[in-house]
Amino acid sequence: MSYTEELGKRAKAAESAIASASALMKNGALAAISEALMKNADAIISENAKDLLAAKENGMSEAMQDRLRLDEKRIAGMAQGVDELIALNDPIGEIIEGFTRPNGLRISKTRVPLGVIGIIFESRPNVTVDAAALCLKAGNVVILKGGKEAINSNICLGRIMRKAVEDSGLPADVIQVVENTSRETTNELMRLNGYLDVLIPRGSGRLIQAVVNTATVPVIETGTGNCHVYVDASADPEMAADIVENGKTQRPSVCNAVESLLVHKECAEKILPIIAERLYKHNVKIYGCDITASILGNSVKKAGDEEYAAEFLDYIISIKVVDNIDEAIAHISRFGTKHSECIVTSSLANAERFQRCIDAAAVYVNASTRFTDGGEFGFGAEIGISTQKLHARGPMGLKELTTIKYLINGDGQIR
C-alpha cells in the first residue's frame, strides 16, 4: 500500500467518529488543541527554528522567512483562532429544509460533513492549525499537505493537535499531516479517489493550476485574485482614492487586494492625480496606458496585456483609462479572475449594471475589495476564497465544508 493510500485508509477509519461527534465533543477537542498549542510553544518554536535555518541557507527572501516564522505571539494567535471556532454554531445536523410529499413521504434536507478533506498549501505553517480546526468543527477528517520549507513546523503542529484530539476522546487520525513532501506524494494525493471527498489547494496561482490539471478528485479552486476598481465618471474622487489606496496598500500580498484600476476618461484627469498621490505615499509602482502616462507623467511604465493580467501581490498596480462602463466591464471580463470587482460611482444605473454584468464571487459598489473575507462577511472563520462556481463561491466558512443528505421517512410508500 502506498503512503498516501495509507493516509486515506486511516482517514476513512476516523470518518464516522468525527462525523457523528456532538458539538460538545468537537468543541472539547478544539479547546484541547488550543491549550496544547500554548503549552507546547517552546517545542513549536524550536522545530520552526529548523525550518528558518534551512530557509536562510536556501536564500529565502526576508518576506518569505517572515511568513514562515512562528513566535510566542503568533502561536497565541493560532490558539485564539481555534478558541474562536468554539463559539460558532455547529453547522452539522441543520435541517436546511423539509417537506411532506402528497404520498405522505417526509423529506428532510440535512447538513452533514463532506467527509475527508485534503488541503494542499504553501509556506505559512499557521494554515496547518487553522485548516485542521475548521475541518474538525465541521465534522470532517483532514489530510494536510504543507510546503516542504515548513515541514518541521507542520509535523510538530500536527503531533500536538493529534495528541490533543486523542486525549479529548476522538481518533487522532481526524488530523493527519503529510510527512513526505515529495512531488510524487502530492500527485498521489490529487488522485486519491475513493478516499478524498474534496481537495482544496491554497496558495499561488501556479499551485492551484497544477492541482486543477492533475487532480481527479473534486477540487475547490481558491484565491487567485486579479481584482479591479472601476472609477466611473460620476465617482466621488475622495471615495475613489480611499478605496483604491485601501485595496492596493492595506495588505498587498492577499488575493482580495486591488491589482488594476480602470478610470472613466471623463474623470481621469481630475481623479488620477489624486489617486496617484495616495499610491506614491506607499511607493506603489504604476503600469499605465498612454493616457494614464500623459496625465501622471514619466514615472508611469507602459502597461500591456501582461501587466493587465498580472496578480502582482505587491506594491504595483496597472491602470487603464476607459471610454465608458462597457469597456470597463469588457476589460474585467477579459482579465479578471472572478474574485472581487468594484465600481465607484454615484450613478444608480451604472451601479446596477456593473453588479449585473460582472461575473465574480463578490461585486462591490463603493466599498473596498478587501472585504471579501470570511471574517469580514461575518462567517467567523474561513478556509479560503473560492473562485470557482461549483459548491462554494467567495469566502468559504464552516457551511462550505459540509454537504447535504436527504432523509426520507415513510410507512411503506412505493411507486
Next chain:
Amino acid sequence: MSYTEELGKRAKAAESAIASASALMKNGALAAISEALMKNADAIISENAKDLLAAKENGMSEAMQDRLRLDEKRIAGMAQGVDELIALNDPIGEIIEGFTRPNGLRISKTRVPLGVIGIIFESRPNVTVDAAALCLKAGNVVILKGGKEAINSNICLGRIMRKAVEDSGLPADVIQVVENTSRETTNELMRLNGYLDVLIPRGSGRLIQAVVNTATVPVIETGTGNCHVYVDASADPEMAADIVENGKTQRPSVCNAVESLLVHKECAEKILPIIAERLYKHNVKIYGCDITASILGNSVKKAGDEEYAAEFLDYIISIKVVDNIDEAIAHISRFGTKHSECIVTSSLANAERFQRCIDAAAVYVNASTRFTDGGEFGFGAEIGISTQKLHARGPMGLKELTTIKYLINGDGQIR
C-alpha cells in the same frame, strides 16, 4: 482554433444574453422550442430513422434500439417536458440571504447561472431536449455531447431548438450540439477550462469514470446506483416485500433501482420466501449467500464480492443475510455508491441509527429507493442524480444548475 475551442468561444459569446434574460424571455424560448418540436416531428422521425437503421446494422440490442427510438408520442412527451418547465419558478435572481455588517456594508447572496454547462450523455436522444431546456431555464449556455449512435437525431433536435431560441430573440448558441463524435473531441471537451464552468456526465458508470479520470474542468458525477434495502429484524414482512419488489422490478434499468438486499438473520427464514415469491413473479435472478441459498433453495446462485458490487440494472438481485444492523451498515459502506439506501424496520432506534450512519445522498426508512428523483421530490424536473458531495447531492433540479454571487453595497467603506 480547435473545434471544441470554437464551441467554447461561441458559448461564451452567448453567455451574458441568457444570463441576464428575464424569466419571460426564457419562458418564451421554451414555448418556442416545444412548439417547434411538435411542428417538426416528421423531420425528427426521419433523422431518427437513420440512427435506427445504423443501429440495426451494427447489431444493437432491441432494448437499446427502443431507447434510441423517437415517435410521435415520444416527441410529444419531450415537448410536454419543456412546457412543464415554463410553470416552474425562475431560480435566477433569488436573494438567498442578505445582511448588513456592523460597518454598514449591505451584503446580498444572490442566485446566478453557472455559465456554460457541458453535458456528455449516451444513447437516449430525449436527453438532448431535456437537458437543453433545463439549462436554458436556469440561465445557462449548454454544450451537448450525445452518443454517436444518436448523432442524426441529436443534430436535428439541436437545429430545431437553436432556430426556436433564435426566433424568440436569444442567441442560437445558447444551445450547441457537438456534431463531431470522435473520442478526441470528447476528451477536449473534458479539458475545456476557461470555457466550461461544469461538465455533467450522464450515463453508464464507465462513462462517468472516464470523465472523472480525464476532466480538468469541474465535474458533477451522476447516477451510479448500487442501492440496498436492509430488512431489519422488526420489519413488517409485507412492507419489506412491497419495497423490495418495487425497488427491483418497477424499472430495473434506472440508477435508483434496488440492486442488493440485506436481511437480518432473525427474520430471514420468515421474510426471504415472501420476498422471493414476489421477485420470481418478475423472473428476477437471485445471487445469494449460503444462508440465502439454504432458505430459498437451488435456484439461488452463489454471490461473491463481484455480485455485491454490481449495479445490475436488470432483473437480477444480490442477497445477503446479516447478523445485525452493524453488519448491514458496514456492507453498505463497503459496496454502496452513496446513492439511495433503505432500511425497513419498526425500531425507532435502528431507523435513526441507519439514517445517521449511512453516507448516501438519500437514506430511506420504510419507503422505496425509487423515489430518489427530481419529480418525486417535487423539484419539477431534474438534470440527474448527483452521487458526489460537492455542489449538489441527490436529485439536481434547476437550483443545482446555478451558483451564487455576492453583491456588496457600501458608501465608501475601507478596512
